[in-house]
Amino acid sequence: MSLLEIDGVTKRFGGLVAVNDVSFEIDRGEIVGLIGPNGSGKSTVFNCIMSIYDVTDGSITFDGTDITDHRTHEVVNSGLSRVSQESNPIESMPVAGNIQLFTLPNSVTSLRGGASDEEIYEYAARVDIEDKLREMPDELPHADVRRLEIAKALATEPDLLLLDEPFAGMNQAEITELAATFERFREEGITIVIVDHNMGGLMNLVDRAIVINNGDKLMEGTPTQVTEDPRVQKAYLGTAEET
Amino acid sequence: MSSATDRLSTVTGRLDQSLQPLADGFNRLVGDYVGELNGLQFALVFGSLAAVLTAPFWGTFGLVRAMTVAAIWAIFAMSWDIQSGYTGYISFGHSVLSGAAAYTTAMLVHNVDPELSMAITIPVSILAALVVGLLIALPSLRLSGPYFSLITFVAVLIFYRLIPSFSAYTGGETGIQSVEVFTYDPIARYYYMIVPMLVIAVVLTVIARSNIGLILVSIRENEAAVNAAGIDATKFKIFSFALSSIPMGIGGVLLVHFTGGVDPTTFIVVDRSIEMIAMAVLGGMSSILGPLGGAFFLIVLRDYILTDLAGLSSPARWTIFWGLVLAVLVFVREGLFRKLWHTLERYGGGQP
Numbered sequence: 001m002s003l004l005e006i007d008g009v010t011k012r013f014g015g016l017v018a019v020n021d022v023s024f025e026i027d028r029g030e031i032v033g034l035i036g037p038n039g040s041g042k043s044t045v046f047n048c049i050m051s052i053y054d055v056t057d058g059s060i061t062f063d064g065t066d067i068t069d070h071r072t073h074e075v076v077n078s079g080l081s082r083v084s085q086e087s088n089p090i091e092s093m094p095v096a097g098n099i100q101l102f103t104l105p106n107s108v109t110s111l112r113g114g115a116s117d118e119e120i121y122e123y124a125a126r127v128d129i130e131d132k133l134r135e136m137p138d139e140l141p142h143a144d145v146r147r148l149e150i151a152k153a154l155a156t157e158p159d160l161l162l163l164d165e166p167f168a169g170m171n172q173a174e175i176t177e178l179a180a181t182f183e184r185f186r187e188e189g190i191t192i193v194i195v196d197h198n199m200g201g202l203m204n205l206v207d208r209a210i211v212i213n214n215g216d217k218l219m220e221g222t223p224t225q226v227t228e229d230p231r232v233q234k235a236y237l238g239t240a241e242e243t
Numbered sequence: 244m245s246s247a248t249d250r251l252s253t254v255t256g257r258l259d260q261s262l263q264p265l266a267d268g269f270n271r272l273v274g275d276y277v278g279e280l281n282g283l284q285f286a287l288v289f290g291s292l293a294a295v296l297t298a299p300f301w302g303t304f305g306l307v308r309a310m311t312v313a314a315i316w317a318i319f320a321m322s323w324d325i326q327s328g329y330t331g332y333i334s335f336g337h338s339v340l341s342g343a344a345a346y347t348t349a350m351l352v353h354n355v356d357p358e359l360s361m362a363i364t365i366p367v368s369i370l371a372a373l374v375v376g377l378l379i380a381l382p383s384l385r386l387s388g389p390y391f392s393l394i395t396f397v398a399v400l401i402f403y404r405l406i407p408s409f410s411a412y413t414g415g416e417t418g419i420q421s422v423e424v425f426t427y428d429p430i431a432r433y434y435y436m437i438v439p440m441l442v443i444a445v446v447l448t449v450i451a452r453s454n455i456g457l458i459l460v461s462i463r464e465n466e467a468a469v470n471a472a473g474i475d476a477t478k479f480k481i482f483s484f485a486l487s488s489i490p491m492g493i494g495g496v497l498l499v500h501f502t503g504g505v506d507p508t509t510f511i512v513v514d515r516s517i518e519m520i521a522m523a524v525l526g527g528m529s530s531i532l533g534p535l536g537g538a539f540f541l542i543v544l545r546d547y548i549l550t551d552l553a554g555l556s557s558p559a560r561w562t563i564f565w566g567l568v569l570a571v572l573v574f575v576r577e578g579l580f581r582k583l584w585h586t587l588e589r590y591g592g593g594q595p
Contacts, residue, residue, distance in 0.1 A: 050471075076473035084471075090464040101461050102472040104454045108482040111453035156473050 001064060003028045003160055003191050004049075004080075009058035011044055018044045020215040021058070026160070031182065031192045033202045035226075036212035037236055042195040043085060045212070046162050050082050051075050063159065073106060081158035085165045085195075087145045089137035095148055096120050096133040102155035115155065123155045127181060143174045150181075161185065163194045167201055179205045199236070203227060211235070252590045259283045259591035276449050281591035284584065288532075295437060299430040307433050309547035313539045314436035315501060318443055318494035320522040320534035325447050326487035327520070328528035329456060330480055331463030332384065336395030338515035339379070339402050340372045340488050342505075344495030346406075347371040349419040349505040354412050357421065365496050372492025373485060380484035385477055387466065399513045406507045418506025425500045436497055440535075443490045447531045450486065459483050460529060521568040527578025536580035541567070 002025035011019040019041045026032050034042050047053045049060055051072045059068045067075050089098050096117075103115035103123075115123070124130040127147040129140075137145060146166065153161055163182075167175045182192055182205060196202045203209070203223035211218040211226060213235040219226065226232055262282030270279040280288065299307050319341060327333045347368040351359055383394040406413045413419070425435045450456060461469045462476050469476040499505055509515075518541075526537025541564060549560045575582050 071475070072470040073473050073475045076471060082471065088465055088468055090461055090468060092460070092464055097457070101457060101468070101474075104458060104472065104474060106474045106478070108455060108479065111450065111455060114454055152468075152472070 002026060003063055004193075005059075005061040006045070006049070007059045007061070009045065009048055009060065010056045011041075011048055011053055012056045017215050019048065019212075022212065022215075022217045023058075024210050024217065024220060026191060026193055028159075028191055029186065029189070030208065031186055031194065031206050033199075033206035033209035033223075034193055034195045034212065035199055035202065035209050036197065036218070038197050040197075040212045040235075041215040042197070042212055043164055044215075046082055046164055046195060049075070049080065049162065076156050076158075077106065079157075079159035080162065081153040081156045081160075082162040083149045083153045083164060083166060085168065087137075087149050089145065089148055089152075091137055094134050094136055095124065095129060095140070095151075098137065098148060099123050099133075099151050099155050102152045120155075123151045126154055126184075127151045128177075142169050146170070147178075154185075158190060160191045160193070163192060165196055166194060167196065167198075175201055199227065255283060255590035258286075262286050276452065277445075278448075278452050281588060283587040283591050287583070287587060291536075292441075295441075299433055303551075304429060305551040306543065306547050307429060309543045309545075310539065311429070311433045311436050311501065312546060313542035314433075314440040315494050315498050316519070316522060316542055317535040317538035318440050318490055318497070319519045320526065320538045321444060321447050321531050322487045322490040322494065323519045324523045324528060324531055324534045325451060325459075326483045328523055328530075328534070329451065329459035329463065330483050332391045332480060333520070334395040334484075334487075335392055335513065335516050335520070336379065336398040337487070337491060337519050338511055338513070339395075339398050340376050340491035341495030341498065341515075342402060342511040343375040344368040344372040344492035345499035345505045345510050346413065348496055348499045349414075349422050350412055352422055353414065353419045361423075361500075368496050368499075369489060369492035372495060373488045376484050376488025376491070377481070380481045384480040384484065395516075396513065399511065399516055403507055403511050403513075406511065414506070416507060418504055418509075420504035420506075422499050422502075422504050424503045432501070436501065439493055439497060443493065444531065444535055447486075447490070451529075451531050455479070455482075463529075521565070525568055525571045525579055527581030527584075530578070530581055530584075533578050533580040533584075537578065540579065 266285035527533025
């Protein structure tokens with residue numbers, strides 16, 4: 001049984017169909033790319049999975065449970081975590097506090113609890129920001145703010161990590177290092193879906209890619225199949241011509 | 244200028260060091276629950292506590308009376324703070340909660356049985372505040388943005404208009420003035436107010452410094468991040484309103500047994516809600532003890548210094564009151580007592 005099943009998901013905003021009848025499955029232990037030109041609906045799919053948006057139609061099943069109508073915190077507690085495209089740390093708390101928030105129990109009677117300092121250090125160490133725990137988010141360079149976002153997602157102990165444009169704004173050395181980090185996550189048992197509009201860098205990392213264009217699923221396949229597919233090339237070239 | 248500051252901090256640093264062993268003892272004992280202090284902060288907290296506890300023995304009648312009123316308002320300001328100050332969902336209607344408790348007490352005595360024991364009226368009244376709090380919180384806290392504040396505001400207006408509509412039960416504009424006071428002894432009366440205030444201050448401080456306080460602040464800073472952390476922000480918002488309603492109810496009950504009655508002007512009008520906010524803001528929002536300090540500062544100023552000592556008229560007193568609040572909003576946005584707290588931190592000798 002696959003870990004995540006997206007079945008006929010449609011999301012309309014008024015008259016605009018952002019995602020149209022998209023279905024795909026993710027198996028445990030995979031790293032899958034969800035790719036497509038800018039504005040094709042990739043992030044909307046993530047937002048539907050995380051219940052930021054309610055789906056118009058279709059269903060989302062995670063680990064055998066229908067999570068379509070779950071609320072965001074319930075989706076997170078079932079084992080899914082998303083790293084957004086925009087970083088949004090809490091500016092008034094240091095890195096450690098930002099990570100700690102993601103380990104706190106969802107209980108109004110729990111005064112203590114949450115991760116110990118050692119555990120927070122471990123989460124930070126998995127993305128190499130363990131020496132910045134006392135720094136404030138606005139003191140960090142861009143790449144470290146992105147790493148903090150990933151550390152926060154890790155702190156919820158996810159089985160499946162949704163990464164939205166994780167490489168955006170990074171230089172080549174940082175991209176290579178981060179890709180190696182994602183490989184380590186997979187070895188630790190985390191399944192990963194990565195959204196990116198830039199096909200190039202992603203194709204060495206992913207086992208499979210799913211291509212979305214204008215809200216429709218165009219195709220899915222191995223990186224080679226995808227890059228050689230004329231429809232995919234046309235979708236990307238088409239956008240290039242329009243912009 | 245900076246050398247003067249340096250010289251001052253040499254002196255205060257030494258003072259801080261000499262008080263540090265006491266502060267360390269405190270930190271070891273309860274630091275995990277309420278936060279750690281340096282020597283100077285320890286002196287401020289326990290100096291103030293000693294002053295408050297001994298006030299009837301050194302204060303004048305007028306000062307003690309003002310501090311009695313301040314204790315009740317400190318409860319209101321702290322209760323407002325744990326909800327509005329921490330979550331950033333600003334309530335303009337907290338007088339509805341204390342008013343609900345006070346009116347429950349007065350209406351039980353007036354309409355049901357004048358001999359009704361406080362053992363019954365007090366818990367029922369606090370429960371009434373909680374019920375009203377949940378009635379406001381459940382529908383409104385699912386919304387975000389300005390809607391919550393507007394709903395709390397409208398709640399006060401409705402409550403205020405309902406009172407004359409049911410004047411047979413509520414006493415209308417003049418209210419109900421047949422509630423028993425706790426005591427006529429001003430010293431005993433002072434402790435009737437101070438002891439619950441101190442208990443509420445400790446309980447709310449412990450909660451504010453726990454996971455729950457961290458989550459409430461995170462809701463204010465970034466509600467989406469709280470949900471993404473697997474935490475139900477809506478549940479915590481409603482909880483904070485309930486957590487606020489209970490001490491609001493306690494304060495309402497204390498106030499009705501202090502004044503010996505209720506009326507809409509003393510208890511309900513929106514001015515009362517705004518005054519709670521003013522005290523919390525002046526002291527320093529989202530710190531619990533800041534609003535407590537703000538309440539004492541403003542009420543002792545208004546009811547004792549400007550009244551008994553300066554002999555000013557009521558409009559002049561209120562103008563100074565609000566002028567001061569405005570000045571703090573413009574020049575010391577973090578609040579007077581938070582500013583003081585951080586100054587003591589800076590002038591302390593640092594961790595040895």
